[in-house]
Amino acid sequence: QQPVQSPQAVILREGEDAVINCSSSKALYSVHWYRQKHGEAPVFLMILLKGGEQKGHEKISASFNEKKQQSSLYLTASQLSYSGTYFCGTESPGSNYQLIWGAGTKLIIKP
Amino acid sequence: DSGVTQTPKHLITATGQRVTLRCSPRSGDLSVYWYQQSLDQGLQFLIQYYNGEERAKGNILERFSAQQFPDLHSELNLSSLELGDSALYFCASTGGMGDGYTFGSGTRLTVV
Numbered sequence: 001q002q003p004v005q006s007p008q009a010v011i012l013r014e015g016e017d018a019v020i021n022c023s024s025s026k027a028l029y030s031v032h033w034y035r036q037k038h039g040e041a042p043v044f045l046m047i048l049l050k051g052g053e054q055k056g057h058e059k060i061s062a063s064f065n066e067k068k069q070q071s072s073l074y075l076t077a078s079q080l081s082y083s084g085t086y087f088c089g090t091e092s093p094g095s096n097y098q099l100i101w102g103a104g105t106k107l108i109i110k111p
Numbered sequence: 112d113s114g115v116t117q118t119p120k121h122l123i124t125a126t127g128q129r130v131t132l133r134c135s136p137r138s139g140d141l142s143v144y145w146y147q148q149s150l151d152q153g154l155q156f157l158i159q160y161y162n163g164e165e166r167a168k169g170n171i172l173e174r175f176s177a178q179q180f181p182d183l184h185s186e187l188n189l190s191s192l193e194l195g196d197s198a199l200y201f202c203a204s205t206g207g208m209g210d211g212y213t214f215g216s217g218t219r220l221t222v223v
Binding site: 049 | 113142144153154156159161166167199201203205207208209210211212213214215216217
């Protein structure tokens with residue numbers, strides 16, 4: 001029931017774009033995205049809610065396909081600071097607002 | 112400062128010992144979650160509290176217990192510690208549906 005994230009890892013040059021995907025087998029109410037740098041706490045990036053509402057950082061964009069139970073995070077013109085591991089967390093109806101976390105996508109940005 | 116306070120930041124203890132990790136949620140948040148993260152692994156959900164009551168349990172060992180107090184701070188108690196319990200322990204709080212999780216900076220536990 002853990003959402004599947006892809007790719008597992010990606011290496012980019014500064015300025016390149018990346019897409020990280022999150023796919024669930026369960027009906028979803030919301031999808032969250034977080035970034036974690038090594039040894040630090042995960043930081044909230046964005047939440048996408050059923051019905052189309054989104055909340056998050058202005059420089060981050062993402063999509064949520066409710067029918068396919070999939071979400072994608074778009075990182076454009078990547079900067080060195082984007083490096084880290086990206087986790088998606090999914091919430092299903094009736095889950096008492098407990099997120100099920102993906103295994104993470106490791107993003108390395110090289111200068 | 113994320114608004115979620117965890118103490119202590121580091122803890123080194125011997126096998127067989129017991130420790131208590133503390134978490135103060137962001138002001139106004141009623142939900143508290145505890146997670147364990149081993150080296151380069153994902154977030155393993157341990158337990159969730161809402162306004163003092165246990166809401167959900169994950170893969171929490173019987174040697175581990177937690178509670179949330181009337182002032183909403185939470186404590187995670189780890190006993191009979193084993194080497195494999197060495198990990199980062201995070202707590203997170205949220206205001207509810209439609210709100211993201213805010214994580215504390217974590218407690219790094221090392222069992223020697």
